Amino acid sequence: MSRTRTALVAAGVALAGIGVTTGGGRELLRRQAAIARARIGKPLGEQAIPADKVWKRKSYDGPPLHLLVLGDSIAAGLGAERAKDTLGGRIARGLAGEVRRPVALRTAAVVGSETSALAGQLDGLPSGYRPDVAVIVVGGNDVTHRIPVATSAAQLEEAVARLRASGTEVVVGTCPDLGALRPVPQPLRSLGSRMSRQLAAAQAEVAVRNGAHAVSLARVVGPFFITNPDEMFSLDRFHPSALGYKRTAQALLPSVLLALGHAERVPFGHRAPAS
Numbered sequence: 001m002s003r004t005r006t007a008l009v010a011a012g013v014a015l016a017g018i019g020v021t022t023g024g025g026r027e028l029l030r031r032q033a034a035i036a037r038a039r040i041g042k043p044l045g046e047q048a049i050p051a052d053k054v055w056k057r058k059s060y061d062g063p064p065l066h067l068l069v070l071g072d073s074i075a076a077g078l079g080a081e082r083a084k085d086t087l088g089g090r091i092a093r094g095l096a097g098e099v100r101r102p103v104a105l106r107t108a109a110v111v112g113s114e115t116s117a118l119a120g121q122l123d124g125l126p127s128g129y130r131p132d133v134a135v136i137v138v139g140g141n142d143v144t145h146r147i148p149v150a151t152s153a154a155q156l157e158e159a160v161a162r163l164r165a166s167g168t169e170v171v172v173g174t175c176p177d178l179g180a181l182r183p184v185p186q187p188l189r190s191l192g193s194r195m196s197r198q199l200a201a202a203q204a205e206v207a208v209r210n211g212a213h214a215v216s217l218a219r220v221v222g223p224f225f226i227t228n229p230d231e232m233f234s235l236d237r238f239h240p241s242a243l244g245y246k247r248t249a250q251a252l253l254p255s256v257l258l259a260l261g262h263a264e265r266v267p268f269g270h271r272a273p274a275s
Helices: 003-017 022-042 087-099 113-121 142-145 149-165 188-209 222-228 244-259
Strands: 064-073 104-106 131-139 170-172 214-216
Touching: 022 214, 022 244, 064 087, 064 113, 087 104, 087 131, 104 222, 113 222, 131 149, 131 244, 142 149, 142 188, 149 188, 170 188, 170 244, 214 244
Parallel strands: 064 104, 064 131, 131 170, 170 214
Antiparallel strands: none
16 A cells, blocks of 8 residues: 555545535545544655565475565565565465475565556566566555546456466455554544455456456455554554564465465455356
C-alpha cells in the first residue's frame, strides 16, 4: 500500500459516497481521515530494503527457481528491517526450503503503487526474463484513491494474462482488509473494510479466470492482524512487521507450491485456477 497514508483525506471523501452522504457525514470522514494520517505518519520512509538475490542453503542443488514479486509496498516489504523479513525474502526462503532448490528473487514491486502500475513493473523487467512464478499483492492504494473496482480488476487481469502468456505461474494475494488498520477511526475503517473486500472478491475472480491462483489475505492472515496488532504491524501501525510478513508469506506459500506442482491440496482461503 503506502502512499495510502497521504491519501487518507481523499479516501474519507471517497468513502463518504458509499454510506455517509450528508454534508455532516462527509465532514466527519474528512476529519477522521486527517486523524488517521496524523497517527500513522511516515516513520518508515518510502523505500523498502532490497532483498533480491539467490536464496539458498549449502545443501540445495540444481538451477534456481525464479520468483518475481509485483505490487505495492506490502509486496516490496516496507516495514521489514532485514532483507530476509521482507515478503519476497520470506516467500523465497520458504519456497527454497520446501523444494530444496535455490530461489532467485526479483522484486519489481514499488512503494505506493496502484494496480495500474503493474504494467510498468512488467515493462521494466529485463528482456528475456521469464520467472517460474510471480506473486502479486496490490489494491490498498486503489481503495484509498477511489479507483473503481472494475478498473482495478481489469488492470490486474491484463497483468495476469501477460504473465500467463509467457508461461509464468501466478499467485495473487488479494487486497488486505483495511478494517484491520486501528489508527483509522470508525466509521471510516468499516467503510474501508467494505471497499477492500469488494476489490478482493473482484481480484480473485479475474485471477482464477485467467489461470492464476488467488489467496484471500483477509481470510487467511487478516485475523492475525486484527487480534494481535502490536505484533503484526510495524512502527507505523500500518505496514506489516517482520512477524506480519512471515504470516503473510506463510499464507501465500501453499498456492505458490500448488502453482509449481509441489502440492495438491487447496487450503482454506485459496482458490485454484478455473478449469
